[in-house]
Amino acid sequence: MKSPQQDSDKTTRFDVKKGFYAREQDAYSSLNKGSYFGRYLINRELGRGGMGIVYEAYDPQMQRVIALKVIMNKDLGDRERFLKESQAVAQLNHANIVRFYEFGDFPQLHFTMEYIHGLPLSNLIKDRRMKPNFLVTILRQICQACEHAHRSGILHRDIKPANVIVTKEGQAKLLDFGLAKNIHAQDDLTNTGEALGTAYYMAPEQLQGNPNKRSDIYSFGATLYEALTWRTVYQGTTNINIIVQILEKPPIPPHQLNPEVCPYLEAICLKALSRNPARRYESFRQLDQELKNYQHKRPILARKYTKWDTLSTMIKQHMLLFSFLAIFITTVFGFSVFLVIAYEKLESKEAQLQTTNQELKHLNRAMIEALDYARHSEDHHELFFDMHFLKPLKRIFQQSSQLKTAKEYEFLRGLVLGQTGDKEDIRQAIIDYNNVIAKDPGSPLSYYNRALLYEKTKEYPKALDDYNTSIRLNSGYARAFYNRGRIHEELEDHNAAIADYTKALALNPRFYQAHHNRGRLYMVAKDYAQAASDLKKAIALNGEYHRAYATQGELLERQGKLDASIKSYSTAISIKPSIYYYYINRGYVYRLQKQLSFALRDYQHAMRIEPDNYLAYTATGVIYQMKNNSAKAVHYYTKALKLNSRDANTRLSRGILFQLAGKMDKALSDYSRALRDDPQNAEGYYLRGGLYIQKTKFRQALSDWKSAVKLGHVESARLRKEIPQLEEAIRQQK
Template sequence: MSTQKIFGKYLLEKEIGRGGMGIVYKAYDNELKRTVALKILLQNQKQDVERFRNECVALAKLEHPNIVRFYEYGEKPSLYYTMEYCEGVTLQELIKKQQMRHLFVVDLLIDVCKGIAAVHSKNIVHRDIKPSNIMYTKDNKIKIMDFGLAKRILSDPGNLSKTGDIVGTITYMSPDQIAGKISTRVDIYALGALLYECLTYQELYRGDSPQNILFQILHESPIIPRKINDSISPYLEAICLKCIHKDPQKRYSSCKQLEKELINFKKKRPILAKKYGFRDQVQSFLTRYKLLLSFSLLLIAFVTVSIYYKKNLQRVRRNVIVEDCLKRAEVLIRNDNFKQALEEYNKALIHFPNHVQVKASMLRMKQIQEQKVKAAIAQGNNHLKQQQFVLAIGQYNKGLTYDLNCWLYFGRGKAKFAQQKFLLAIEDFEHAIQLEKHLEFFHYRGVAYRYAEEYQKALADYNHILQKNPNHVPVLIDRSRVYEILKQYTKAYNDTKKALTIYSLKFKKNPSQKRLGENIRILEKRLAKLERNLKKEG
């Protein structure tokens, strides 16, 4: 039907909803001069006609501010009924925006409970409570709609159930509704699923097929709301979980009880869903009886309890933080991320400086870290010895992801030096020196400076070593080379002569050292060359 078409005494203005069974229009009643919502049955099958009439009967029995008002039923031109027209948005649309505050959700659900309680008072079960059937009007009212699946139960609505067909929207169906056992507690379950979705912006169960969702509803527990959104109050979470308990007897017994529970939560009173501990009772007492604290005795009691509460709460929070830090650190260690693992341990120690488990875990991590670093150094040195410089650098780099170890920088520097990348080698030797003032690091950096033709810096490193160890022969020889390049032949001569003297004394004590003898002959030739240069200068 198109816009502005006539249906009996009604002028159809626009389509506002459509389902498998019927279509809903915003319409104008020409006789009573009012705007209505007009629902027309599209299907003429016996089951659909019966369901349509049942919906009219159910709505006609209900008169409540939170239930859309029933106006009229008719069969010509075809089966239809009219009801109150409400402008606003559905709860489904509000959920999609993901902007609902938790107290707004509580207020909203209190009104829904009031409406459903009125339904149950007429021995009727809605059976299809879901976000798209809850309207939030422009004047901030809640209206419950769509009673197409409403079912009348003939006895006590709170306790008795009756087996029937499986009907409803799967996501909001309880295990007992799936089993065809209908009682008012199926609506309690649906309200819990509704609350869950408002708090987490996720459906209670999700799957790639209806069969998958049905299996989850019957056999699996949902994700705890606070695991999705940790800002949810644990008490509101408890209310939600009680509503969606798989055992209907462990849910709230009625919508009125659930409504009272939500009001108690809002006013920070004890609730059924979560047994209050001592700290919660104190907090509730202090909230409700602040005026009585004017008496000095109660004031003292208040201060004492507050301090006790605060300390215990802080201890609990610190314990939770420490446990989380330990768990995250374990995961990071398994991924060889020792730096971030250490940060997690340090965070834990801020709260408990002498925490035994944290310190033991740190020691164990240090041992693992040291083992991996030693293995990287050994493998890198082995590749370096075999002149496999790229592989060596790879091992040293791997080791540096575990820890900033001076010997890893030193080894990588030697590999880069061997590749004649002198400036890069100097950077690594500097990193090694910053971590440990080892003379060997200064020596290699001095040699790298010499090859990079930064002679004064090379001399500075050699001088530093010889101040610590004046008889360091390799450094004396290297410094003499620099002096020779700078044509300071006297200094070059003196360093070479001193190195030769030291080697000669060692050789006299142990003449069997052939390599030492070869070094002596090389130094003698070098000394003779320097003597000639000195004579040319003279």
């Protein structure tokens, strides 16, 4: 059975001025079982917190088992905070707060408290077996403990399931006042913008270094949320990712994660979790009364979360989306009227009713499918460029004889058909936008959408012209600058691309794709510091953005940080395991480390994902060449060339193996074909020149080596010295 103090969570520290997060490290060794700390006999280590280590120990003087907390950090601030912890706990005397025994500074700063036999609330939550009434009883005890602490002028600042122990008698004990703050103290060590606590449970104002009584209520709400849904309020791979969500996103209503949650208990939870402190409960006393009213089926203050609340929140978060939807719904309604009027012209009333009814059914179904997808989408700004959202609408345009040709719907038809990927649809979409722009040349969105279509047809100069016009008409849309930056990349104007990504970020600092693309270009320009900064920001803004991890892997490989590079590629693969070239790139780093078996495994995995892509076969051939297995190397090079016969470098690699095996004609054939496919390949001329020398064809060798020198081959200096010898050999042949 676990002890109350067996909490392995680390304390998160955030300095608003410095803007970084850190975690305490397990930097200290435990005291051994059977050793003494002062008069206390150590039984075992229970856990490590933000400043020290907690042990189960025996006090022979008082003849009782106690929990001993020892400060391990010699930092003066931590020592002073440790002193404040002991002073805070000493003031508190409540049945639901762990009892403080004594404080000392020999042989090291420490204090002792009662040892509780029980289970952390976090364990009970993981078991998923708590009944609602039992949970509420436990939570009410915590409310009463926190109310007592607040009345004593103490904030807890780290309320979470791991800091609540439930005894076998059903009594709750609140632990770990290691981050406690005296509300009235003027010399508090954290009044300069440092936020202490566990990120998952911290209120927005606490993250910003301004905790108050209602910050503890928020943490209590986060604890209740976890008990109802069996997960934390926000999910993420980094502290920064969690913190951004706390500051900007409302929590998912618990019933969406656990349909069995009582709506009244959900209402209490969401009120406690309000990002606006004024909308939370005024005090733990009020919150305790609320939970008591819930237990006795009396009215509560919190309002049940309704579908209207979901819609209202969604509208506030995504005004752009709903502006688009309003246009869309208006258009669809207009189309419905259009259908009815059109079919009034039919001679057969029966045919009129049947056709109209059928098309309206299709239209209604398409609207429901599209809006249902929108409801579950996380990136509402991109819905109108998301094929899953547009798919049911595309079906309507393809099935309706009216919509296929109706000029009234050229804009919507162009929007929908332009996202299908079908060449004929894209051509029709461009025609539609040409007509729309001819009628209204002042619409920035029309130019923007047509530019997207020109990107798909690889007409990059036309796309660039349209993005220029769109930006001239509306310079406030970050996505337009971002897309124009991508066009500049395609046209190999990297400076212009970086400038556009920078403008996109000025308009939307949270544009993680722009950070990634700019970082990638800085990497290409060998500005590794700027590249690292941008990629780090992209990952902080979206911890699931696999492309940023992959590019970071490439950057670290270029810097020679191979272990870190593999770690980044591995993260990218864990997020998106279906992208074959992530395996190829990681395999390349393994190859640099001479870990050939790992490299081979990655290349084989890439082949399984994309069996028709030549790169994995070429890379595998290289591994077998390094292993001196020429037969297998030639086998894989040949497979690669069947998939891409114009890959000059793979053909040169196979030619080298043929030459080493004495198959001179095959080698010459490979070198010559490689040079036909890539006439600027200096290595090809160098290799073929060497082969010609072996065949005593000095004139051809001379020509090839001169070409190699002209193209800047790495051996140019040596070749210049040997060319006169070739010329002499030619004269002697005459």
